[in-house]
Amino acid sequence: MLTDQQALRYSSNLLIDSIGEPGQQRLLDSQVLIIGLGGLGTPASQYLASSGVGQLTLMDHDNVSLSNLQRQTLYGSADIGSLKVTQAAQRLSEINPDVDITTLSQAASEDTLRDHIGTSDIVVDCTDNRDTRYLINRYCYWLNKPLISGAARGFNGQVLALKPSxxxxxxxxxxxASVKEPLNCTNAGIAAPVVGIIGAMQALLAIQYLTLHEMPWGRLKSFDGLIHRWQKAELPKSTTCPICGGEHANNR
Ligand SMILES: [Zn+2]
Structure with a gap:
């Protein structure tokens, strides 16, 4: 049962027929793990917090730097040198004090992922390098957790919702592993609104899942930020994939 304050705060969600009070209650009862609090993680966490996701776990070992401020919208000049998760948690609490926020100022590792993916309803991968993405993908498959993956570079971005089962x-x-590293904004430029669009899409997909809407599982959506067009492609299972590929997969 929502309080009067919650009914007001979330009134725009409640007015959507397919969310309503049951959907809002599901958001309030949900736990989302956001890995990476940079250009993707800041808009994603902002929308998830403001929409009323009850528990957010923020994982990032990095400090805020001057070059982050072009696109990482939760931080300001006074935050330079501070831990991203600490500053992000403070801003998100100001936006919505209802949200229970856990901060993990550590890099994604086997131990931290095993512990925190296991207790989450869904994982939002906002990291910026392939090794970490591989690790998150692997643990989501082993622990059977849905994963929303995003990436952006230049004027291009992509988002993908994965359901291990x-x-x-x-x-x-x-x-x-044989293919060159994909979109990565740390070693190439990024147009700030493009990474914001992809981060917002990641939040949308997580909210869509948590409120029991139909999901575009396994469909890669790529955004061209210069002609403003989305393209979709189905992602087939590779029979040689060591994570999900049938008899070759290293399931445990
Ligand atoms: Zn695979």
Missing amino acids: ADHGCYQCLYP
Whole structure:
């Protein structure tokens, strides 16, 4: 049962027929793990907090730097040198004090992922390098947790919703180890609104899942920020994928 304050705060969600009070209650009862609090993680966490996701876990080991401020919208000049998760938690609490926020100022590792993916309803991967994405993908598959993966570079971005129990491919099917590292904004430029669009899409997909809407599982959506067009492609399971590929998969 929502309080009067919650009914007001979330009134725009409640007015959507397919969310309503049951959907809002599901958001309030949900736990989301956001890994990476940079250009993707800041808009994603902002929308998830303001929409009323009850528990957010923020994982990032990095400090705020001057070059982050072009696109990482939760931080300001006074935050330079501070831990991203600490500053992000403070801003998100100001936006919505209802949200229970856990901060983990550590890099994604096997131990931290095993512990925190296991207790989350859904994982939002906002990291910026392939090794970490592989690790998150692997643990989501092992622990059977849905994963929303995003990436952006230049004027291009992409987003992908993965459900380990479904028959589509995984992140490692999309980018096998033999393929050059995909979109990564740390070693190339990024147009700030593009990474904001992709981060907002990641939040939308997580909210869509948590409120029981139909999901585009295994469908890669790519955004061209210069002609403003989305393209969709199905991601098939690779039979040689070490994570999800049938008899070759290293399931445990
Ligand atoms: Zn795979």
